[in-house]
Amino acid sequence: MTPFRYAFRELAFRRSRSLVTLASVAVAVLAAVLLTALAASYARAIRAPVETVGADVVVQMTGDIPPKLEGLVFPHPNALIPADAIAAIRRMEGAISVTRGVYIWELAPDHYQSILGIDEGEAGLASLSSRLIDGRGLKAGDHAVVLDSDFASKRDAKVGTELDVGGTMFPVAGIVDAARGGKVVRADVYMPLAPAQVLAAAAPQVQALYPFGRDDANLLLVKVDRQYLESVVGKIGTLLGKKGIVSSELSFREALSGVLFLSQRMGLIVAAVIGAFAAAFVLRATASAIAERRREMAVLQAIGWPWPRIRQQVLIENAALAIAGVMIGLLLAMSIAAALGNISVTLDLPWDLSSTPHFIPEATLDRTQTISVPMTITWQAAAIAACGSLFVAIVAARILLASPPLQPWSLLRSE
Amino acid sequence: MRETAIHVEGAKKRFGALDVLRGVDLKILTGEFAAVIGKSGSGKSTLLGIVSGLEKVDDGRVFVQGRDLSKLDETQKAELRRQAIGVVFQNFNLIPSLSALENVLLPTFFEKNEPAADIHRRAVELLKQVGLGDRMRHRPSELSGGEQQRVAIARALINKPSILLADEPTGNLDAETGAAVLDLLLDMSRSFATTLLVVTHDVEIAAKADTIIEMKNGRIEHENT
Numbered sequence: 001m002t003p004f005r006y007a008f009r010e011l012a013f014r015r016s017r018s019l020v021t022l023a024s025v026a027v028a029v030l031a032a033v034l035l036t037a038l039a040a041s042y043a044r045a046i047r048a049p050v051e052t053v054g055a056d057v058v059v060q061m062t063g064d065i066p067p068k069l070e071g072l073v074f075p076h077p078n079a080l081i082p083a084d085a086i087a088a089i090r091r092m093e094g095a096i097s098v099t100r101g102v103y104i105w106e107l108a109p110d111h112y113q114s115i116l117g118i119d120e121g122e123a124g125l126a127s128l129s130s131r132l133i134d135g136r137g138l139k140a141g142d143h144a145v146v147l148d149s150d151f152a153s154k155r156d157a158k159v160g161t162e163l164d165v166g167g168t169m170f171p172v173a174g175i176v177d178a179a180r181g182g183k184v185v186r187a188d189v190y191m192p193l194a195p196a197q198v199l200a201a202a203a204p205q206v207q208a209l210y211p212f213g214r215d216d217a218n219l220l221l222v223k224v225d226r227q228y229l230e231s232v233v234g235k236i237g238t239l240l241g242k243k244g245i246v247s248s249e250l251s252f253r254e255a256l257s258g259v260l261f262l263s264q265r266m267g268l269i270v271a272a273v274i275g276a277f278a279a280a281f282v283l284r285a286t287a288s289a290i291a292e293r294r295r296e297m298a299v300l301q302a303i304g305w306p307w308p309r310i311r312q313q314v315l316i317e318n319a320a321l322a323i324a325g326v327m328i329g330l331l332l333a334m335s336i337a338a339a340l341g342n343i344s345v346t347l348d349l350p351w352d353l354s355s356t357p358h359f360i361p362e363a364t365l366d367r368t369q370t371i372s373v374p375m376t377i378t379w380q381a382a383a384i385a386a387c388g389s390l391f392v393a394i395v396a397a398r399i400l401l402a403s404p405p406l407q408p409w410s411l412l413r414s415e
Numbered sequence: 416m417r418e419t420a421i422h423v424e425g426a427k428k429r430f431g432a433l434d435v436l437r438g439v440d441l442k443i444l445t446g447e448f449a450a451v452i453g454k455s456g457s458g459k460s461t462l463l464g465i466v467s468g469l470e471k472v473d474d475g476r477v478f479v480q481g482r483d484l485s486k487l488d489e490t491q492k493a494e495l496r497r498q499a500i501g502v503v504f505q506n507f508n509l510i511p512s513l514s515a516l517e518n519v520l521l522p523t524f525f526e527k528n529e530p531a532a533d534i535h536r537r538a539v540e541l542l543k544q545v546g547l548g549d550r551m552r553h554r555p556s557e558l559s560g561g562e563q564q565r566v567a568i569a570r571a572l573i574n575k576p577s578i579l580l581a582d583e584p585t586g587n588l589d590a591e592t593g594a595a596v597l598d599l600l601l602d603m604s605r606s607f608a609t610t611l612l613v614v615t616h617d618v619e620i621a622a623k624a625d626t627i628i629e630m631k632n633g634r635i636e637h638e639n640t
Contacts, residue, residue, distance in 0.1 A: 001513075001517050001520050001521075001524070003524075006513070006517075009512045009513055009517070010512045012512070013511065013512030014512070295508065296510055296511075298469075299508045299509075299510065300521070301469065301493065301496075302467065302469060302496065302502050302504075302508070303496065303497065303502070303521055303522040303570065303571075304493050304494065304495075304496040304497025304498070304500075304522050304525075304574075305493060305497075305521075305524070305525075306489065306490045306493040306494075307489060307490075307493075308490075309524075309525070404489065407470065408469050409460075409461075409464035409467070409469040409470045412469075412502075412504050412506070412508055412582075413460040413461075413463075413464060413504075413505075413582060414460050414504070414505035414506075414582045414583035414586055414614065
């Protein structure tokens with residue numbers, strides 16, 4: 001017979017106690033793993049709006065309202081960003097790349113369209129290619145546009161047709177999937193940066209406010225090394241002053257601070273409380289088992305088992321229960337996560353990140369974005385929960401069996 | 416000349432304010448069957464406890480197979496019990512979660528020199544010898560008192576001990592079963608050439624012993640060979 005066989009026999013014999021201990025561990029592991037998965041999902045969700053544009057930070061500047069709301073205008077949060085500021089941002093520690101854009105509204109009596117001219121690069125024209133559902137993407141130098149699928153279907157525009165933008169006709173080269181675009185820096189019409197700069201430089205309502213040239217920009221998408229995110233956001237804010245609008249996941253974190261607090265902090269607190277209760281259960285169950293088996297342990301001493309081996313036998317039993325409890329807890333957590341599928345978080349986008357003018361009726365609807373992220377269990381959370389459970393089970397046995405009973409013969413002797 | 420298996424010298428033991436052993440001197444030779452008799456509270460069970468090493472004397476010395484128990488640490492005493500001493504109790508004291516065979520195998524857990532298959536064979540043989548060849552898979556709750564005590568005897572003998580201690584082995588059995596168990600105990604100890612020290616209040620059992628040791632108030636009153 002092996003120690004494991006003996007342990008199994010013992011655990012099966014004291015079924016109720018074994019099940020209580022196992023259930024305590026399973027519940028603690030389930031709570032800890034699920035709550036951390038939920039918190040991780042929320043954290044991923046708040047990164048998503050900005051991540052969908054392929055950047056970590058969106059930089060804009062507050063401007064004035066144009067004298068007339070007609071023709072090509074810059075949205076209120078899209079004033080000219082000074083060239084020296086752009087250069088300074090490129091040089092900041094942690095800034096990986098800066099993609100320039102020109103964001104324009106075209107306001108006509110019978111229609112409205114938003115236009116985004118953007119640099120080449122991962123956060124620029126290349127990010128459109130990954131969302132294409134028809135036609136081709138754009139390169140710098142192209143005189144063509146790619147349309148948002150919702151906009152294209154409203155205007156009945158297709159690949160191969162032409163679109164009037166600010167009085168200039170542009171062939172439609174492709175259509176991008178609106179659903180995958182997110183709501184941040186989303187436009188109806190996308191074009192390379194140069195033609196957008198030309199349009200802006202020639203627009204009377206733009207020139208009325210800013211000396212916008214053919215090499216200027218009113219929007220920046222900055223890719224940042226994550227460890228420098230807070231620092232870069234702070235430095236850009238300082239550089240641009242009160243008129244600067246610097247948006248990142250930190251902005252959403254603030255907006256969702258209540259939810260995040262609940263999911264992260266409260267989640268950890270709840271998991272810790274459940275863990276503490278489970279540890280207390282395990283300790284109590286172990287203590288009861290030991291009390292019940294005092295005579296049995298005395299018998300083992302009488303037949304020649306050294307005390308450390310007796311203690312080891314109880315440790316094996318407790319460890320086996322902990323391992324079984326961890327496996328059941330993890331299985332349940334994975335099943336629940338799979339059943340829940342995705343976590344949906346609806347975010348209210350700040351006005352300055354909305355792609356639609358506030359006076360357009362759809363603006364209110366357009367200002368929310370629902371992010372759906374899968375609820376996934378991280379191996380780190382599972383490992384911590386597993387190790388914690390095993391630690392409690394082993395320590396409980398070790399503490400309670402630190403010393404052998406003083407008078408084992410008194411438990412065994414004749415009456 | 417036979418060697419001394421158990422030698423107790425001036426043993427004293429106190430529990431709280433109660434002097435249970437008040438200076439006990441005893442010598443039991445190898446192969447001898449000695450019975451310790453006396454009323455309840457005379458100290459006879461405690462005597463067995465100090466010989467087994469599970470109780471420590473407050474004064475005096477105890478030698479088992481020539482080894483002074485006071486000079487052994489707990490691990491060494493456990494090893495001595497495992498290799499040289501078998502114990503049978505009044506309450507049988509079998510492990511309830513294990514079968515009869517598994518109970519018999521318990522003292523062999525740490526055996527490194529003998530193959531497991533041989534140990535297993537020996538355990539099966541022992542159970543057959545005590546008449547439980549067809550009950551070895553049964554748990555103690557499925558065995559009668561007499562059957563449980565037979566399992567306990569087999570467990571006590573599995574490591575071929577040189578000394579067998581029995582604390583009121585028939586105390587919880589009816590007369591007929593008790594007599595059968597005692598005969599079995601005597602037969603087995605003879606076939607294993609084991610020194611047998613039995614604590615009993617039953618004079619009939621004592622009458623079969625080579626030496627009768629009568630205890631009273633923590634002292635040996637008489638010793639008749």
